[in-house]
Amino acid sequence: MLTAAVTLFNEQGYDATSVSDLAVRLGLTKSAMYHHFSSKEQLLEMALGEALDGLEGVLALPEAQSGTASERLHFVLRAATQVLLDRLPYVTLLLRVRGNSDVERRALERRRAFDHQMASLVREAQAAGSVRPDVDSAIVTRLIFGMLNSTIEWYRPTGPIDRDALTHDILTVAFDGISPR
Amino acid sequence: MLTAAVTLFNEQGYDATSVSDLAVRLGLTKSAMYHHFSSKEQLLEMALGEALDGLEGVLALPEAQSGTASERLHFVLRAATQVLLDRLPYVTLLLRVRGNSDVERRALERRRAFDHQMASLVREAQAAGSVRPDVDSAIVTRLIFGMLNSTIEWYRPTGPIDRDALTHDILTVAFDGISPR
Numbered sequence: 569m570l571t572a573a574v575t576l577f578n579e580q581g582y583d584a585t586s587v588s589d590l591a592v593r594l595g596l597t598k599s600a601m602y603h604h605f606s607s608k609e610q611l612l613e614m615a616l617g618e619a620l621d622g623l624e625g626v627l628a629l630p631e632a633q634s635g636t637a638s639e640r641l642h643f644v645l646r647a648a649t650q651v652l653l654d655r656l657p658y659v660t661l662l663l664r665v666r667g668n669s670d671v672e673r674r675a676l677e678r679r680r681a682f683d684h685q686m687a688s689l690v691r692e693a694q695a696a697g698s699v700r701p702d703v704d705s706a707i708v709t710r711l712i713f714g715m716l717n718s719t720i721e722w723y724r725p726t727g728p729i730d731r732d733a734l735t736h737d738i739l740t741v742a743f744d745g746i747s748p749r
Numbered sequence: 750m751l752t753a754a755v756t757l758f759n760e761q762g763y764d765a766t767s768v769s770d771l772a773v774r775l776g777l778t779k780s781a782m783y784h785h786f787s788s789k790e791q792l793l794e795m796a797l798g799e800a801l802d803g804l805e806g807v808l809a810l811p812e813a814q815s816g817t818a819s820e821r822l823h824f825v826l827r828a829a830t831q832v833l834l835d836r837l838p839y840v841t842l843l844l845r846v847r848g849n850s851d852v853e854r855r856a857l858e859r860r861r862a863f864d865h866q867m868a869s870l871v872r873e874a875q876a877a878g879s880v881r882p883d884v885d886s887a888i889v890t891r892l893i894f895g896m897l898n899s900t901i902e903w904y905r906p907t908g909p910i911d912r913d914a915l916t917h918d919i920l921t922v923a924f925d926g927i928s929p930r
Contacts, residue, residue, distance in 0.1 A: 690927070697929065698928065698929065699927045699928070699929070700921070700925075700927055700928065700929045700930075701929075702917075702921070703917075703918045703921055703922070703927060704914055704918055707910065707914065707915060707918045708918050708921075708922055708927055710899070710900075710903060711896050711899070711900075711918060711919060711922050712896070712922065712927070713899075714895065714896050714898075714899020714900065714902070715892050715893070715895050715896035715899065715922075717895075717899065718891070718892070718894075718895020718896065718898065718899055719891075719892075719895065721895070722891060729888065733885055733888065734888060736883075736884075737884045737885055737888045737889050737892060738892060740881070740883070740884055740889075740926070741884070741889055741892050741893065741896075741922065741923065741926065742922065742926060742927060743926045743927060743928045744881075744925070744926035744928055745921070745922065745923060745924045745925035745926035746871070746880045746881055746884060746889055746893070746923060746924060747879065747880070747881065747924045747925055748878065748879070748880070748881045748882075749881075749930065
């Protein structure tokens with residue numbers, strides 16, 4: 569049911585989707601649906617949680633907490649890419665949230681906290697000499713996540729693009745760029 | 750008037766914006782407005798043209814047409830970044846177009862043609878050995894433009910981020926990545 573809800577929210581927008589639309593999509597009555605959840609907003613909260621729990625979970629893994637800043641940064645970027653590709657519809661929904669309700673504002677708050685932790689990891693790696701000194705750590709963190717997040721526009725798990733090739737190319741551009749070494 | 754229209758389209762969505770909304774914003778009557786343009790769609794077409802003419806104009810410049818593939822690619826990415834930052838509201842509008850009308854579909858068609866020309870320039874540079882061989886030219890073209898386009902979410906010309914620093918960091922990530930050489 570959550571999968572169907574998220575698909576519909578992404579197709580026509582959360583605000584424009586009613587519980588009735590969702591009931592039609594699932595072939596259920598509205599009262600059968602309310603047996604499973606109490607409001608449309610609860611579905612939104614669960615869906616955004618799938619994306620945020622995944623991203624925050626990456627930072628909680630042992631490999632994100634020990635090792636050099638460079639090792640942690642490589643691990644975290646690879647793992648965050650996997651979360652994005654594994655939970656594409658949930659992350660897509662998260663990236664479209666604009667803060668129109670308490671649920672959305674809490675999600676934005678968690679997303680900002682994740683972004684800050686990423687930026688401070690990049691800053692730490694830069695201080696340790698494993699990120700080039702001539703870039704701004706906050707800007708490149710945004711650029712790398714902008715690149716990563718942009719895949720929601722065109723990557724489809726059932727499409728022609730190989731997931732491992734995509735992961736490789738994302739990490740290659742982020743760390744090494746397209747110029748040959 | 751075009752600037753005001755684009756600002757409003759970006760704030761509340763093109764479909765949700767009426768000519769009356771625009772008249773209120775400009776402090777004009779609707780009939781005074783129709784003295785200047787014939788329909789809301791004409792404003793959309795002009796606005797999308799600002800973005801597309803800018804991007805296509807880059808490919809038409811002499812520096813985009815002579816020199817090595819590597820020189821042309823560096824020139825074109827830098828110049829496309831400048832178009833994006835110069836025409837931020839217009840490019841923002843372009844990136845949100847979903848193809849809901851003939852005007853939108855023609856804009857998407859022009860955008861796709863630009864993307865194809867970029868991908869073939871990357872492929873040409875790769876064949877010449879100036880793009881690393883272990884990445885997919887079509888994927889990295891999308892990733893680099895994904896990164897570039899993501900700046901519309903957070904870069905503001907009047908904000909704290911320096912435009913030259915941003916341009917430098919975009920081109921650095923694209924060509925060299927964040928790892929020190």
